[in-house]
Amino acid sequence: MAISFVDPTASIGDGTVLGHGCVIEAGVTIGRGCRLGHHVVVGADTEIGNEVLVGDHTSLGKTPMRSPNSAPRPESPLPPLKVGSQCLIGTHVVLYRGCSLARCVMVADLATVRENVTVGMRTIVGRGVAIENSCSVGAWCKLETNAYITAYSSLEDHVFVAPGVLTSNDNFVGRTRERFRHFRGVIARCGARLGVGAVILPGKEIGEDALVAGGSVVTKDVPERQIWARNPARYFREVPKAQRLENQ
Numbered sequence: 001m002a003i004s005f006v007d008p009t010a011s012i013g014d015g016t017v018l019g020h021g022c023v024i025e026a027g028v029t030i031g032r033g034c035r036l037g038h039h040v041v042v043g044a045d046t047e048i049g050n051e052v053l054v055g056d057h058t059s060l061g062k063t064p065m066r067s068p069n070s071a072p073r074p075e076s077p078l079p080p081l082k083v084g085s086q087c088l089i090g091t092h093v094v095l096y097r098g099c100s101l102a103r104c105v106m107v108a109d110l111a112t113v114r115e116n117v118t119v120g121m122r123t124i125v126g127r128g129v130a131i132e133n134s135c136s137v138g139a140w141c142k143l144e145t146n147a148y149i150t151a152y153s154s155l156e157d158h159v160f161v162a163p164g165v166l167t168s169n170d171n172f173v174g175r176t177r178e179r180f181r182h183f184r185g186v187i188a189r190c191g192a193r194l195g196v197g198a199v200i201l202p203g204k205e206i207g208e209d210a211l212v213a214g215g216s217v218v219t220k221d222v223p224e225r226q227i228w229a230r231n232p233a234r235y236f237r238e239v240p241k242a243q244r245l246e247n248q
Contacts, residue, residue, distance in 0.1 A: 002020040002021030002038070002039070003020075003021070004018050004019075004020065004021060004022040004023070004024070005022070005023050005024065006018075006022075006024040007024060007025055007026045007027075007028070009026045009027050010024045010025070010026065010027065010028040010029070010030070011028070011029045011030065012024070012030045013030055013031045013032035013033070013034065013050065014032050014033075015032055015033040015034075016030055016031070016032065016033060016034040016035070016036075017034070017035050017036070018036050018040075019036055019037045019038035019039070019040065019056065020038045020039070021038055021039040022036055022038070022039065022040045022041070022042070023040075023041045023042065024042045025041075025042060025043055025044040025045075025046075025061075026044045026045070027044050027045040027080075028042050028043075028044065028045065028046050028047075028048075028061075029046070029047045029048065030042070030048045030052075031048055031049045031050035031051070031052065031085060032050045032051070033050055033051045034048060034050070034051065034052045034053070034054070035052075035053050035054070036054045037054055037055045037056035037057070037058065037091065038056045038057070039056060039057050040054050040055075040056070040057070040058050040059075040060070041058075041059045041060065041062075042060045042061060043059070043060060043061025043062055043063065043081065043097060044061065044080075045061070045080035046060050046061035046080050046081045046082075046083070046097075047080055047081070047082045047083070048060070048083045049083060049084045049085030049086070049087070049103065050085040050086070051085055051086045052083055052085065052086065052087045052088075052089065053087075053088050053089065054089045054093075055089060055090045055091030055092070055093065055109065056091045056092075057091055057092050058089055058090070058091060058092060058093045058094070058095075059093070059094045059095070060081055060083065060089070060095050061080060061081040061095065061096070061097045062094055062095070062096050062097060063078070063096070063097050064078075064096055064097070064098075064114065064115050064133070078096075078097045078098035078115050078116070079097070079098055080097060080098075081095055081096065081097050081098070081099050081100070082099075082100040082101065083095070083101050083105075084101050084102045084103035084104070084105065084121070085103045085104075086103055086104045087101055087103065087104065087105045087106070087107070088105075088106040088107070089106075089107050090107060090108045090109035090110070090111065090127070091109045091110075092109055092110050093107050093108075093109065093110065093111050093112070093113075094111075094112045094113070095107070095112075095113050096112075096113065096114045096115040096117075096133075097115060098115035098116045098117075099113050099114065099115060099116070099117045099118075099119075100117070100118045100119070101113075101119045102118075102119060102120050102121035102122075102123075102139065103121050103122075104121055104122045105119050105120075105121065105122065105123050105124075105125070106123075106124045106125065107125045108124070108125060108126050108127040108128075108129070108145075109127050109128075110127055110128045111125050111126065111127065111128060111129045111130070111131075112129075112130045112131070113125065113131045114130075114131060114132050114133040114134075114135075114151075115133050115134075116133050116134045116135075117131050117132075117133065117134070117135045117136070117137070118135075118136050118137065119131075119137045120137060120138040120139030120140070120141065120157065121139045121140075122139060122140050123137055123138070123139060123140060123141040123142070123143070124141070124142045124143065125137075125143050126142070126143050126144040126145045126146075126147065126163075127145045127146070128145055128146045129143045129144075129145070129146065129147050129148075129149070130147075130148050130149065131143075131149045132148075132149060132150055132151035132153075133151045133152075134151050134152050134185075135149055135150075135151065135152065135153045135154065135155075135185065136153075136154045136155070137149070137155045137159075138155055138156045138157035138158070138159065138190070139157045139158075140157055140158050141155055141157065141158065141159045141160070141161070142159075142160050142161065143155075143161040144161060144162050144163045144165075145163040145164070146163055146164050147161045147162070147163065147164065147165045147166075148165070148166050148167060149161070149167055149185075150167040150168055150169040150185050150186065150202075151169055151183070151185055152169055152183055152184060152185035153167060153169070153185030153186045153187070153188075154185065154186075154187045154188070155187075155188045155192075156188060156189050156190040156191075156192075156208075157190050157191075158190055158191045158245055159188045159189075159190070159191070159192050159193070159194075160192075160193040160194065161188075161194045162193075162194055162195050162196040162197075162198070162214065163196050163197075164196055164197045165194045165195075165196070165197065165198050165199075165200070166197075166198075166199045166200070167185065167186045167199075167200045168186075168199075168200070168201055168202050169183050169184055169185045169186075169202045169203075170182075170183060170202060171201070171202050171203075182202075183202075184202050184203035185202070185203070186200045186202070186203070186204055186205070186206070187204075187205040187206065188205075188206045189205070189206060189207050189208040189209075189210070189224065190208050190209070190245070191208055191209040191244075191245035192206040192207065192208065192209065192210050192211075192212075193210070193211045193212070194206065194212045195211070195212055195213045195214030195215070195216065196214040196215070197214055197215045198212045198213070198214060198215065198216050198217075198218065199216070199217045199218065200212070200218045201217070201218060201219050204218050204219070204220065204221055204222070205221045205222070206218070206221075206222045207221070207222055207223045207224030207225070207226070208224040208225070209224055209225045209239055209244050209245050209246075210222045210223065210224055210225060210226050210227070210228070210239065211226075211227045211228070211239055211243075212227075212228055212229075212233060213227060213228065213229035213230075213233075213236065215231070216228060216229050216230060216231060216233040217231040217232050217233055218232075218233045219232040219233065220232075220233070225238060225239045225244065226238060226239065227239055
């Protein structure tokens with residue numbers, strides 16, 4: 001049986017249960033009624049709310065590594081990871097230091113959420129989803145299996161991202177030092193929907209309540225309440241009134 005380690009400076013609320021082999025580092029705060037699976041690692045100073053469920057082999061508050069040839073500039077010291085009350089965190093999830101989850105967020109198995117990311121309340125981050133650094137994700141969003149949200153992106157409230165959606169922030173595709181001045185993530189306005197396997201190129205904006213059809217490649221901004229399709233994506237028709245967010 002693996003014995004858990006809890007640093008003396010950590011605070012654990014009433015009714016919280018730790019699985020075998022957990023590591024709780026210095027300054028961690030865990031609220032009431034939480035349940036941590038086996039071999040969970042909670043990094044220093046992490047703040048976890050009440051009634052949070054964490055799956056086996058998950059890492060919370062991981063400090064990012066930085067390669068000498070990493071494109072993003074080094075970050076200033078990162079604040080602690082914050083996990084709101086009643087969040088559900090799956091198995092083999094990695095949440096980095098500097099990330100913040102609002103209450104009732106679900107992060108499914110094998111997902112990764114990087115530093116300087118905020119996730120709004122009741123958003124679902126699906127299985128295998130990767131959210132890179134310096135992103136904001138609004139409330140009531142749904143990011144489905146294996147979606148990739150590139151660094152410096154912004155998703156507003158009620159955004160739907162279907163499985164296998166890919167986003168990019170580098171128009172120079174990793175060549176020349178000029179690229180370092182032009183990194184731009186994608187923007188998805190309130191109620192935008194991205195169909196399965198869609199590809200959104202750097203800096204493109206998907207307008208409010210717009211829909212990108214499955215398999216489309218977005219090379220231009222998509223206006224609000226329009227459906228765009230094909231490769232490259234172009235206007236198809238207006239979003240039907242019955243499908244608009246205001247009518248749900």
